[in-house]
Amino acid sequence: MKNITIIGTGYVGLVTGVGLSEFGNKVICTDINNDKISKLNSGKVPIYEPGLEEIIIRNIQNDRLFFSLDIAASIKKSEVIIIAVGTPQSDHGDADMQYVDSVVNTIKENLNNYKVICTKSTVPIGSGKKIIKSLKSSYKENSDFNYVSNPEFLREGSAVKDFLWPDRVIIGTSSLNAYETMCDIYRPLYINKNPIKRTSVETAEMIKYASNSFLALKISYINEIANLCEQVDADVHDVAVAMGKDGRISDKFLHPGPGFGGSCFPKDLRSLSYIAKENDVKMSTINAAIEANKKQKYLMCCKLENLVSGGLKGKEIAVLGLAFKANTDDIRDSSSIEMISFILSKSGKVNAYDPIANDSMLKIFPNIAYFQNVYEAVNKVDALVVMTEWNEFRSLDLRKIRSAMNGNFILDTRNILNMKELSALKFVYDNVGRQKI
């Protein structure tokens, strides 16, 4: 078991730090954001992530988990340093490495003895090499390090489960010592023979991009199949279920919807496409998935406009679900953003509701109306659009909604509403690729 510093206590850094403390390590989660660290130090979790709070409390009580703004002191005390700051998309489409670069400088200044330095943030292939070069550039006496790429595969909303019971752990390093150190921090997984795979740094970096891009591609594929289903009277739900029974395909990530969002898929695809271009390799599939996703988001807006008779001008629309997926408060690249912008651009009015993400969306759209529950949000609206597959939307009282609404238009971009019930209640509805009843 090791002393570990995590730099960057966002969605990924926090779950990683908490998970590693649960595995028995002593972990300091650091960040430059004072507000975040103060909240955590007073026992409050700054993000919504199911199951996280109880593990945080347990490990704080067991003296294994700490939160600090003092990144320098934390580095000096630790044997393993994990970089988990954001790598958002830059204006050119590649990953913005400024935060990673700044953290690498901080590590360099505070290297006081041998450490394993590990990148968990998603970084372009070849970044590890650059980081190693930078760390070596002002080599101090008594300081030594080995480098590891250890990509994350944490889905927001099920990140705790993904961390504690991973499908695989990838450890990219040329150093046997660093590999063994990493196996040690993941000891419970190692003992349970969870698949821990050692690769080169570049291969580990590529595994992350290749995995996320494949999943995104799969979603774009089923979205396009759904769009075709609509034209040829086929039902995408039955198609996806039947396809998924084939073990070679699998039924995961085969749900059509309003286009993928989140902090990873959109930027990772763009970054991979950029890397490919830089290396003179044409990745038609990746570029097509990006294009298909953009179209899918727009298609949802057109669906709404076509559904509501007389267009959207002056209409009140309830938008249910703002987060990019269920079980998170994250709205980064959420399809709801396009939908709300579109409604506003057509001079419609938006009533927004999300069980968790209202506050996050308020920062982007401060002037739309936010509600604390579904039934208030749908009161007197002309139309309703479901954007996120929250469980509470799967069991809506559609009769109550019908009588609260002025209009009878429903767009279900997640295919979660019961079509028989919608028809019986005389809703005029649309969804993504399902045969209407």
Ligand code: UDX
């Ligand atoms: C990030 C990356 O964007 C993603 O590519 C990677 O796969 C996982 O890590 P996420 O954890 O969702 O994703 O980012 P975010 O929630 O924005 O957290 C980043 C944290 O780093 C923030 O709390 C920020 O304050 C902190 N930070 C940023 C630092 O501590 N130091 C810095 O120099 C910059």
Ligand code: UDX
């Ligand atoms: C993703 C990766 O799955 C995870 O391994 C890690 O690398 C971080 O990025 P995350 O973005 O949190 O996780 O959520 P994910 O469950 O992958 O969903 C991404 C988007 O795809 C969401 O907008 C979701 O609604 C959409 N999606 C997912 C679909 O439209 N259909 C599906 O079948 C699955």
